[in-house]
Amino acid sequence: MSNSLRIQYLISDEDFTRAGEASGDVKAKLKMMGVNPEVIRKVSIAMYEGEINMVIHANGGVIDVIITEKDITMILKDKGPGIKDLDLAMQAGYSTASENVRALGFGAGMGLPNMKKYSDEMNIETEIGVGTTVTMKVFF
């Protein structure tokens, strides 16, 4: 872990238009580092979906991105309401998002399935009333 880079992003839920800024920044950084485009694509989509989820479901949170020689780890931590039924939430098409969120183009029930699809490893720890931590890893 000697050659690792850690970046932290504070995700605010105040302005939906800014959701995705952190993911865009990570994408730009990886591009500058000359990372394989397929890896960049996987990281970008997985993190963007996670970032959107934090904004629409959990009043924002913190994302830590750790880049090593082997992989990229994204840790998304929020103090939101927690996920009631994780198995159900993982099903494509299932969503608890409001009509407002759907009108913004999200809440199709593809967020968590997309995060799983585009990351090589994903782990979710969630507790009702406490929050959720999603850890995703993409290997080089």
Add this chain to the structure above:
Amino acid sequence: MTIDDVQRILHGTYVCGEDQKDREIHSACGSDMMSDVLAFVKDQAVLLTGLCNPQVIRTAEMIDIYCIVFIRGKKPTGEMIEMAKERDIALLCTDHRMFNACGMLYDNGLRGGKPY
């Protein structure tokens, strides 16, 4: 097909990115749900959408879409146009509805990828 072909076929107008007109388009996706776009779209695609907010530009950014067509006469905001310019994404507008716009591109040889 190029971005310019898309503009011509859909009787569209450029909002920005006309300098990108010769870039090749290999497939298309029509959707108002951005998570579906993120799930299914491969690169070098054109996105047709009736959704008009900054997350459309961000979604395109994440999956390297460099041409977005707003259908049904939707007009992107100044903020969206600025975001698109910064990312070299061409924005087009057409008065056609989603079904017709997709059909017109399909008719001209563009495809939407394999069944999921």
